[in-house]
Every structure is written in C-alpha cells, then in structure tokens.
Amino acid sequence: MLITDLIQSHPYWAIALGAGTILASEVIWGAIKYPLRLIGKLRPPRVHEVVFFNELVENCYSLHYNNIRSDSEGSMEPDSQCANPYCTIKGIGKMVKQIDQAVYAVDIAIYTFTSMALCEALKRALHRGVSIRIISDREMVFSSGSQINLCADLGVPVRGPTTTFLMHHKFLVIDGVERVQEIQRLKQRKWMQNTRSVLISGSVNWTRMGFGGNWENCIITDDKVLAGAFQAEFNRMWKAFKSLRE
Numbered sequence: 001m002l003i004t005d006l007i008q009s010h011p012y013w014a015i016a017l018g019a020g021t022i023l024a025s026e027v028i029w030g031a032i033k034y035p036l037r038l039i040g041k042l043r044p045p046r047v048h049e050v051v052f053f054n055e056l057v058e059n060c061y062s063l064h065y066n067n068i069r070s071d072s073e074g075s076m077e078p079d080s081q082c083a084n085p086y087c088t089i090k091g092i093g094k095m096v097k098q099i100d101q102a103v104y105a106v107d108i109a110i111y112t113f114t115s116m117a118l119c120e121a122l123k124r125a126l127h128r129g130v131s132i133r134i135i136s137d138r139e140m141v142f143s144s145g146s147q148i149n150l151c152a153d154l155g156v157p158v159r160g161p162t163t164t165f166l167m168h169h170k171f172l173v174i175d176g177v178e179r180v181q182e183i184q185r186l187k188q189r190k191w192m193q194n195t196r197s198v199l200i201s202g203s204v205n206w207t208r209m210g211f212g213g214n215w216e217n218c219i220i221t222d223d224k225v226l227a228g229a230f231q232a233e234f235n236r237m238w239k240a241f242k243s244l245r246e
C-alpha cells in the first residue's frame with residue numbers, strides 16, 4: 001500500500017506523519033544547535049589591545065604588597081581593585097590569561113625569559129597537554145634566572161640560531177592555525193576543537209626589568225592575519241634552527 005493511499009483511508013495518519021516530521025526536524029536542529037551554542041559560550045571574548053610598561057607600573061606596589069613575595073613577581077596576585085592602568089601585575093596577568101586559554105599549541109620566540117608568572121602559566125599549559133616550543137638566543141637560554149632551561153627540563157623543545165646575530169624576537173603564538181593543523185596531522189586526529197589564534201608581541205622581554213621599569217609595549221591580539229604571519233615565521237625558523245640543548 002502506498003503511503004498516499006494510507007493517508008487517504010486514514011486521515012489521522014497524515015496528522016501523525018506531519019507532527020512526526022516536525023518533531024524529528026526539531027530534534028535534529030536541536031542536536032546541531034546545542035553544541036554550536038556551547039562552543040559559542042565557551043569561546044573566549046575577542047582580544048585586541050596593547051599593554052604598556054613604563055615608569056608608572058609600580059605606582060600601585062603598596063596595594064599589592066601583601067600579596068608579593070620578595071623573591072619574584074611570580075607569586076603576585078592581580079587585584080581587581082587596582083586602578084593603575086599601567087599596573088605591571090595586570091599587564092602580566094593579561095598575557096597569563098591568554099596562555100591559560102591555550103588548547104593545543106604555544107609557540108614562543110623570546111630573547112630573554114625570567115618571568116616566573118609566565119613560566120607557571122606554561123607549566124599549567126603543559127599539564128593540559130598543550131604542545132609548547134621555544135626559540136631563543138643561545139647566549140640567553142643559559143643565563144641566570146632563565147625560565148627557558150626550566151621549561152626544557154619539563155620536556156619543552158628549545159631551538160635557536162648558532163650565529164652571532166641575536167634572536168631578538170619577543171612574541172608568542174597561541175593555537176596558530178598552521179600549528180594546530182600540524183598537530184592534527186601528527187596525532188592523526190579526525191576532530192579538533194574549534195580554537196582561536198592569539199598573538200602576543202612587542203618590545204618587552206619577559207623579565208623583571210622588562211615588566212617592572214623599562215618603557216615597553218606588548219600587543220595582544222586575535223587578529224588572524226597577524227597571528228598567521230607570525231606562526232609562519234616561527235615555523236620557518238623552527239625548521240632552520242637546531243636544538244640548543246644538545
């Protein structure tokens with residue numbers, strides 16, 4: 001019996017069929033819509049800003065004093081009440097916040113890196129399974145207080161040039177598209193979480209001087225074009241340089 005004959009002989013079938021079709025389509029749309037909403041909700045807000053470090057960074061030092069251990073800036077907690085727009089703790093906190101949101105990859109090209117707060121953020125990323133790579137200057141990697149050595153001890157590969165020219169970059173790319181795709185290929189994953197690329201770049205070295213007194217700038221942006229360009233240059237350098245730990 002054809003379905004049309006069935007409907008003609010039993011009109012209530014038509015009603016049931018119509019209602020069933022509407023219900024099924026609602027269920028299917030709901031199944032698609034819900035994870036999309038979820039991803040939308042989980043996706044961090046856009047970032048596109050510049051952080052300045054200058055002679056005013058420690059004007060709020062006394063406000064944070066109780067939270068500061070004398071040994072480093074690594075133990076400082078951001079204080080939401082701080083009104084200093086140049087607060088060094090808030091500035092570093094903005095960088096840490098982005099690293100804390102990394103899902104798959106953090107690629108770093110940095111001349112000097114002694115900041116414990118940033119190193120702690122990288123350790124947390126490693127614990128989440130984020131793949132971290134560092135390019136640095138061979139003289140600076142082994143300098144006093146370098147957090148790069150510590151990262152290397154935790155399994156982070158470190159490469160750099162072997163010439164006398166300086167590897168003078170100070171940038172970081174989080175979840176760069178090219179790198180995420182590479183990780184997907186290497187790990188043979190069929191599905192990868194929807195991520196956002198973030199670029200952090202500027203004049204500032206990740207040191208106490210850089211964050212706590214020098215006149216420096218640091219741009220934090222999720223601009224796809226810039227993040228892609230920096231990721232491509234990082235990948236090019238990564239292939240050209242050798243491990244600094246051998």
Ligand SMILES: [Zn+2]
Binds near residue numbers: 060
């Ligand atoms: Zn402050």
